[in-house]
Amino acid sequence: MLKLYSFGPAANSMKPLLTLYEKGLEFEKNRLDPAKFEHHTDWFKAINPRGQVPVLVDGEHVITESTVICEYLEDEYPTAISLRPATSAGKAAMRVWTKWVDEYFCWCVSTIGWHRYVGNMVKALSDAEFEEKVKAIPILEQQVKWRRAREGFPQDMLEEDMRKIAVSLKRLDDHLCAHEWLVPGQYTLADICNFAIANGMQLGFPEFASAQKTPGLVRWIEQIKARPAVQQMFAKVELEKLGPRD
Amino acid sequence: MLKLYSFGPAANSMKPLLTLYEKGLEFEKNRLDPAKFEHHTDWFKAINPRGQVPVLVDGEHVITESTVICEYLEDEYPTAISLRPATSAGKAAMRVWTKWVDEYFCWCVSTIGWHRYVGNMVKALSDAEFEEKVKAIPILEQQVKWRRAREGFPQDMLEEDMRKIAVSLKRLDDHLCAHEWLVPGQYTLADICNFAIANGMQLGFPEFASAQKTPGLVRWIEQIKARPAVQQMFAKVELEKLGPRD
Numbered sequence: 095m096l097k098l099y100s101f102g103p104a105a106n107s108m109k110p111l112l113t114l115y116e117k118g119l120e121f122e123k124n125r126l127d128p129a130k131f132e133h134h135t136d137w138f139k140a141i142n143p144r145g146q147v148p149v150l151v152d153g154e155h156v157i158t159e160s161t162v163i164c165e166y167l168e169d170e171y172p173t174a175i176s177l178r179p180a181t182s183a184g185k186a187a188m189r190v191w192t193k194w195v196d197e198y199f200c201w202c203v204s205t206i207g208w209h210r211y212v213g214n215m216v217k218a219l220s221d222a223e224f225e226e227k228v229k230a231i232p233i234l235e236q237q238v239k240w241r242r243a244r245e246g247f248p249q250d251m252l253e254e255d256m257r258k259i260a261v262s263l264k265r266l267d268d269h270l271c272a273h274e275w276l277v278p279g280q281y282t283l284a285d286i287c288n289f290a291i292a293n294g295m296q297l298g299f300p301e302f303a304s305a306q307k308t309p310g311l312v313r314w315i316e317q318i319k320a321r322p323a324v325q326q327m328f329a330k331v332e333l334e335k336l337g338p339r340d
Numbered sequence: 341m342l343k344l345y346s347f348g349p350a351a352n353s354m355k356p357l358l359t360l361y362e363k364g365l366e367f368e369k370n371r372l373d374p375a376k377f378e379h380h381t382d383w384f385k386a387i388n389p390r391g392q393v394p395v396l397v398d399g400e401h402v403i404t405e406s407t408v409i410c411e412y413l414e415d416e417y418p419t420a421i422s423l424r425p426a427t428s429a430g431k432a433a434m435r436v437w438t439k440w441v442d443e444y445f446c447w448c449v450s451t452i453g454w455h456r457y458v459g460n461m462v463k464a465l466s467d468a469e470f471e472e473k474v475k476a477i478p479i480l481e482q483q484v485k486w487r488r489a490r491e492g493f494p495q496d497m498l499e500e501d502m503r504k505i506a507v508s509l510k511r512l513d514d515h516l517c518a519h520e521w522l523v524p525g526q527y528t529l530a531d532i533c534n535f536a537i538a539n540g541m542q543l544g545f546p547e548f549a550s551a552q553k554t555p556g557l558v559r560w561i562e563q564i565k566a567r568p569a570v571q572q573m574f575a576k577v578e579l580e581k582l583g584p585r586d
Contacts, residue, residue: 155429162435170428182416183401189408197443234507261480 096121099141100148101128102334103327105207106160106200107148108290111331113164113283115323117173128334129215134230145232160290161192164283177283184277191276191284194265200291202258206298209252212243260302263295263311267303271310274317281321289318342367345387346394347374348580349573351446351453352406353394354536357577359410359529361569363419374580375461380476391478406536407438410529423529430523437522437530445512446537448504452544455498458489506548509541509557513549516556520563527567535564 098114098121100107114121126132126147134145142149142158150157150166157166168178179185216224224244231237242248266288269276276284293315295303305312318324344360344367346353360367372378372393380391388395388404396403396412403412414424425431462470470490477483488494512534515522522530539561541549551558564570 152429155432157429157432159436159439162432162439165435166428166432169431182412183398183403185415186401186403186408186412189411190405193405193408193442196439 097124097151098122098148099124099126099138099151101126103331104293104333105204105290108293108327109160109283109287110148110150110163110167111327112286112290112324113167113177115327116177116286116321117167117171117175118323119167119171119173123331125331128212131227131230134227134232139232143232145230145236161196161283161287164192164286168283177281177286179277179280179282184280187277188282188284192287195288195291198258199262199266199288202255202262203291205247205251205255206259208239208243209247210298212240213246216240216244259299263292263299263302263308266292266314267308267311269310270314275314281318285314285318289315293319343370343397344368344394345370345372345384345397347372349577350539350579351450351536354539354573355406355529355533356394356396356409356413357573358532358536358570359413359423361573362423362532362567363413363417363421364569365413365417365419369577371577374458377473377476380473380478385478389478391476391482407442407529407533410532414529423527423532425523425526425528430526433523434528434530438533440511441534441537444504445508445534448501448508449537451493451497451501452505454485454489455493456544458486459492462486462490505545509538509545509548509554512538512560513554513557516560518556521560527564531560531564535561539565 096114096119098110100111100123102125103111126138132138133142133147139145141151141156144158146158148160148163150163152166152170157163164177168176179188216227219227228237228240231240266276275281276288292311295315296305296312302308303311319328342360342365344356346357346369348371349357372384378384379388379393385391387397387402390404392404394406394409396409398412398416403409410423414422425434462473465473470486474483474486477486512522521527522534538557541561542551542558548554549557565574
């Protein structure tokens, strides 16, 4: 059976979860706890040496990178529900949106998410405990991110990434005011991968996202949340409790 | 006929050029001059509102983003030469490498490339001429990059991106010391997209890349340069003359 290693249904971990539920595929859930740094443990790094979730294990194959996992599921498990357009031009339109979320939108949201929530996870640790945790992280950029979560992100980085979030939400809204889905005519991995990052924006960033300010975006978020597969996912897979905002 | 709008055979413009030559597809070459900011002219922004090359026009379809163009060519024009693995796991392995070059490797190389070469293109302009050029750039981050090319990149950014280049070349070399191609067993878009950024590293970054320091990387670069399609591309499509290094 397919095995998924992930956090709860948010951000990158939500992408393969949504794809699996949408396609109705059975899979073994292996839930890691970010607060315990479980993705940096030796047992998990034996599966993904980069110490990152999500990971899909399909027999002998270990598939990494959330967007690539979604594409793999679509390639390897064709189902009645297809999450990729049939035409080459449609596929390209989908990929432009999944590339954009991976290169631009997810990074600015990640900085602010870490600033607001991840700091609380590590501030209770002693310096020695924290250094021990950081030593186990295989990617230097991730080590830097954990340190910044503990010590504080530079103010100019926070401001720049808030600006990019505003740009991102406007770009989505402009498109979604004119189109039902990101690729016109079909719910695809472009919607799944962008929804995984955009869900909850009205709560986290009400200055940028609301029914008044971004009607297309909010309509699209609600429309995705009403899908049976999405409701099933949220009912069956619990979200992390991130604690109070910093 | 397919129409490609691009700069010369380097960086992102090289990706579709290599794919077109490798697949033996006929196409109309539309060469833009970056020194004249031709990609920010109104006629070109009517084709790609983001003012970026490369762009592929195929009848009514306008395909943007270099890696996506390569995927589109593979989807729409299946040829005897296939540049994508047949298995789902092989496709995923390819996408991990094309995702990585787009998210990590190309950005650090881009900063240093702009620092070394692009500054010369804009330093001769008057302030008024330069502001006029910047006003025509649709993406704010690109405006910032042109300003930095003129005024100088922050030293900590240059140092951080040099560090990332060293990390990138080591990652490629570690893999290429053990494997002929990035996806074992087949020359794919992973090789094309990474070669487009890695070509010439021994000249530009001899402190990180050489036959002694990165034997796998240099062997792979030479092996790609020896391919008939690659030789044909370099013979038929002239490189930009970037002038002396800054």
